[in-house]
Amino acid sequence: MHPQNNVVLHVADVHKRFGGLHALADIDLQVEEGKTHAIIGPNGAGKSTLLNVIIGRLPPTSGAVIFDGTILTGKKPHEINQLGVARVFQTPEIFSDLSVLQNVMTPAFARRDGAFKINMFRQVDNEHEIREEAEAMLEDVGLISRREVHAGALSRGDKRRLELAMCLIQKPRLLLLDEPTAGMSRHDTNTTIELLKKIKARGMTKIIIEHDMHVVFSLADKISVLAGGRIIAEGLPEEVRGDPRVQEAYLGGAH
Amino acid sequence: MTSFMSRKDFILFAGFTIVVLLLPILAAPFGAAYPDLLQRFMIYGIFAVGFNILFGLTGYLSFGHAAFFGVGSYAAMWSFKLLSINALPALIFAVIIAGLFALAIGYVSLRRSGIYFSILTLAFAQMSYNLAYSVLTPITNGETGLRMTLQDPRALDRLFFEASPGAPVPSIFGMSLSGWNGFYFTALFMIATFFLAMRINNSPFGMMLKGIKSNQNRMNYTGFNTRPYTLTAFVISGMLAGLAGALLVVTDPLAGAERMRWTASGEVVLMTILGGVGTLVGPVIGAMMIKYFENIFSSFNANVLNNFYSFLPDGVREVMVTISSKFVGEGWHLSLGLIFVLIVMFLPGGVMEGVRRIAASFNRRANGNKAEARVATAPAE
Numbered sequence: 001m002h003p004q005n006n007v008v009l010h011v012a013d014v015h016k017r018f019g020g021l022h023a024l025a026d027i028d029l030q031v032e033e034g035k036t037h038a039i040i041g042p043n044g045a046g047k048s049t050l051l052n053v054i055i056g057r058l059p060p061t062s063g064a065v066i067f068d069g070t071i072l073t074g075k076k077p078h079e080i081n082q083l084g085v086a087r088v089f090q091t092p093e094i095f096s097d098l099s100v101l102q103n104v105m106t107p108a109f110a111r112r113d114g115a116f117k118i119n120m121f122r123q124v125d126n127e128h129e130i131r132e133e134a135e136a137m138l139e140d141v142g143l144i145s146r147r148e149v150h151a152g153a154l155s156r157g158d159k160r161r162l163e164l165a166m167c168l169i170q171k172p173r174l175l176l177l178d179e180p181t182a183g184m185s186r187h188d189t190n191t192t193i194e195l196l197k198k199i200k201a202r203g204m205t206k207i208i209i210e211h212d213m214h215v216v217f218s219l220a221d222k223i224s225v226l227a228g229g230r231i232i233a234e235g236l237p238e239e240v241r242g243d244p245r246v247q248e249a250y251l252g253g254a255h
Numbered sequence: 256m257t258s259f260m261s262r263k264d265f266i267l268f269a270g271f272t273i274v275v276l277l278l279p280i281l282a283a284p285f286g287a288a289y290p291d292l293l294q295r296f297m298i299y300g301i302f303a304v305g306f307n308i309l310f311g312l313t314g315y316l317s318f319g320h321a322a323f324f325g326v327g328s329y330a331a332m333w334s335f336k337l338l339s340i341n342a343l344p345a346l347i348f349a350v351i352i353a354g355l356f357a358l359a360i361g362y363v364s365l366r367r368s369g370i371y372f373s374i375l376t377l378a379f380a381q382m383s384y385n386l387a388y389s390v391l392t393p394i395t396n397g398e399t400g401l402r403m404t405l406q407d408p409r410a411l412d413r414l415f416f417e418a419s420p421g422a423p424v425p426s427i428f429g430m431s432l433s434g435w436n437g438f439y440f441t442a443l444f445m446i447a448t449f450f451l452a453m454r455i456n457n458s459p460f461g462m463m464l465k466g467i468k469s470n471q472n473r474m475n476y477t478g479f480n481t482r483p484y485t486l487t488a489f490v491i492s493g494m495l496a497g498l499a500g501a502l503l504v505v506t507d508p509l510a511g512a513e514r515m516r517w518t519a520s521g522e523v524v525l526m527t528i529l530g531g532v533g534t535l536v537g538p539v540i541g542a543m544m545i546k547y548f549e550n551i552f553s554s555f556n557a558n559v560l561n562n563f564y565s566f567l568p569d570g571v572r573e574v575m576v577t578i579s580s581k582f583v584g585e586g587w588h589l590s591l592g593l594i595f596v597l598i599v600m601f602l603p604g605g606v607m608e609g610v611r612r613i614a615a616s617f618n619r620r621a622n623g624n625k626a627e628a629r630v631a632t633a634p635a636e
Contacts, residue, residue: 055476081478093476095469098462106466109459110478118487119459125261127459166477 006033008205009054009174014063016049016229023049025229027063031174036196036206038216041226047209048090050226051178054207055087056080067174078115084173088180092159094166096152100143103151104134104165111170134169141165141195157188164192168199175199177208181215193218217241264453271449271536275442279435285547290438291506292550296543297441298502301448303526303538305495308452309488310524311533312461314468315365318373318520319380322360323353323493325387325515327500329394332401332510335425339411340403342427342440342505346498353497354490361489365482368471380520387512400511425505437506444502445539448495453535455491464488496523525591529598531607540606545591552587556580 011029015022024046031037039047052058054065056077065072072080086107095103108130113119138144141161146154151162160180167175180196181189189212196219200206210216216223216237223240225233233243240246260268274281278296282288287296306320330352334345364375387395395401403423425432432440455461466474467481474481504510513519526545531537560576560583567575582590602608 076480077475078478078480081476087476089476093470093473095466095473097469098465102462102465106462106474107477109463113459115478115480116483117460119463120455120461122459123261123454123457124459124462125457166473170478 007031008033008068009207010066011050011054012064012066014050014053014060014065016046016053016058017061023229024053024060027229027231029224029231031205031207032222033205034203035221036200036208036219038208038210038220038223039226040210040213040216040223045226046229047226048178049229051087051176051207051209055085055176081110081170081172082115085176086167086170086172086174087176088160088163088167088178090178090182092156092163094151094159094163096150098151099147100138100149100151100154100162101131101134101147103162104137104169105130107166107170108133137165137169140168140198142191157184160184161192161195164195168204171204173205175204175206177206177210179209179211181210181212189215261457264457267535268450268453271539272446275446276439278442279438287547287550290435292546294438294441294502294506295546297438297445298499298506299523299526299542299546300445300539301441301502302496302499302523303530303542304445304448304452304535305492305499306523307492307527307532307534307538308455308464308495309485309492310527311538312456312464312468313485313488315368315485315489316373316524317364317376317489317492318517318524319360319364319376319378319383320492320496320523321515321517321519322380322383323357323496324500324503324519324523325383325510325512326356327353327497328504328510328514329387329401330497331501331504332403332508333394335403335409335423335504335508336401336407337410339409340423340425341411342425342432344411345425345505346444346501349497349501349504350494353500354494356497357490357493358486361486361493365485365489377517377520380515381517384512384515384517387515395510395512398512400509402509425508432505441502441506444498448498449535449539456535460484460487525595529595529605531605534605534607537605537607544594544606548591548594549587552583552590553585555583555587559583 007030009029009031011027014024014027016024027050029037029050039050041047049058053060054072056072056075056079060073063073067080067083067085070083072083072085075083095106098106102124105124105127109119112130135144135147138147141164143158143161143165146158151159154162164180177196181192184192193215196206196208200219206219208216208219220237223235223237224231225240225243225246233240233246235243275297278293279288282293287293302320302324306317310316327349330349331345334348338344338348360376360379364372364379367375388397405423407423409423427440430436455464463474463479463484466477466479467484471481500514503514522545526541527538528541529544530539530541557576557580560579561572564572564575564579580586582593598605604611
């Protein structure tokens with residue numbers, strides 16, 4: 001094993017305290033290029049805190065997050081995104097007042113034009129390339145027939161799919177998914193798994209936080225188990241599944 | 256043409272232009288067809304369209320836009336006094352100064368959002384008002400207001416010709432801007448402003464602004480640095496407010512501090528909401544409505560009311576006149592408030608929402624008729 005060779009994200013010795021609460025302790029996580037890395041753990045284990053530290057929403061108390069040689073700690077969300085990190089939220093963050101198509105075109109502009117550009121005298125109608133790209137993306141996630149609908153009118157499952165499309169159109173190097181199938185029907189969950197498998201084939205690195213073991217074991221190349229703010233186990237899915245500490249902490253002996 | 260402007264936009268723009276240019280005829284049945292009122296329609300229309308670029312697109316509600324309007328007025332007046340009675344340099348100067356002013360105020364205010372942003376802009380505007388009213392009297396001439404005098408240096412004019420006798424009035428390359436000339440002059444700027452607003456609205460930049468209004472958090476995580484976007488929108492709307500303020504001085508050469516008061520800032524908010532926030536035409540309609548009602552209601556007095564109710568018996572008439580008189584003349588704001596409440600309650604999207612609803616019901620009826628026609632003809636075939 002030469003983990004240093006193709007590690008794209010390194011969470012190095014991160015601690016996070018909220019007052020007296022030690023939300024994250026001694027977190028050391030290495031995510032390899034092209035792999036899907038799942039983070040699982042019981043409620044309150046610190047999964048979302050970890051994701052927020054990675055994306056720059058919360059500053060760590062100590063330690064650093066290094067993405068492809070760049071220290072993310074202290075950078076603003078838009079800077080982190082421009083480096084190639086995109087995030088799907090637990091509750092979909094979309095532009096409810098814009099059409100589905102505009103929702104997907106907007107991130108495409110961010111990728112093409114950068115964090116700020118005064119594009120005042122061009123017209124959206126003439127941006128054929130971006131429009132075609134967005135339509136192809138909607139085709140992929142199965143929302144093409146709803147492209148002119150206001151995004152706020154979509155069902156919850158469709159909103160999640162839309163948010164995923166908004167992240168994917170940026171072709172990020174690292175995609176963070178916070179419970180991408182929470183609240184979805186079995187059918188929608190399976191569609192989403194298929195979709196995530198498809199992007200995995202394109203070589204995108206992913207970190208996925210998930211409760212649903214079916215999703216985790218269908219997708220993950222590597223699993224880290226978080227409990228009480230610490231990583232208590234890490235390894236291939238089958239290793240983690242068999243680990244007695246994990247069963248005790250998380251699966252509660254149900255397996 | 257298709258690559259320059261879509262067919263729909265072209266029709267909208269052409270329609271808008273025609274309506275504006277025909278206003279002297281179209282406004283006649285309403286008793287509004289005189290240049291003084293129509294040019295105020297245009298000036299406040301520009302103000303509201305500019306305001307809507309900030310409020311309508313980004314959702315940032317500024318309560319201090321009258322400051323930029325006032326700064327534009329003073330800047331234009333100083334251009335008249337120092338440079339030339341030509342309106343063009345005055346307008347350019349006013350837009351630049353208002354833009355710089357907006358840059359400074361926007362830079363600070365946009366560090367906060369929501370109600371805090373509104374309060375910051377309000378505070379800055381009240382500070383500007385107080386500066387203009389008392390502290391900066393040498394520049395603004397305090398409560399008397401700034402006007403042109405025969406003693407003004409007017410350096411550019413003096414280069415070319417001797418001071419003309421009589422009080423100086425603004426003009427454009429020697430052409431007077433009083434009366435209908437003034438209206439058409441302001442109308443040109445109204446049309447240009449509308450064109451600009453339309454281009455911004457349909458541009459990627461406009462889409463980003465709408466994204467900021469819809470979900471600023473997502474914009475940040477999508478890789479946009481939102482602050483320069485909001486600041487650009489703020490400065491553009493500040494410059495248009497300055498343009499409007501300057502045009503007001505062009506048509507009525509007196510710059511006073513009361514134009515910067517918070518009521519003036521509130522008025523442009525009312526105009527935009529009344530017409531329809533975030534729509535292109537709405538703010539213009541709102542501005543016209545408020546200026547029209549201001550003119551009509553405030554001109555009513557007891558005599559007019561007595562005539563209006565002359566068909567009623569004496570006792571009833573006096574009661575009606577007493578009640579109504581509270582809503583007209585000095586009290587016309589009561590009527591305005593009433594209209595505003597009704598619109599916000601029943602048409603939260605403003606007049607433009609009403610227009611949309613009517614259009615939708617017509618469409619439905621037309622489609623319904625078509626469907627019926629199809630059913631009716633089906634057996635005959």
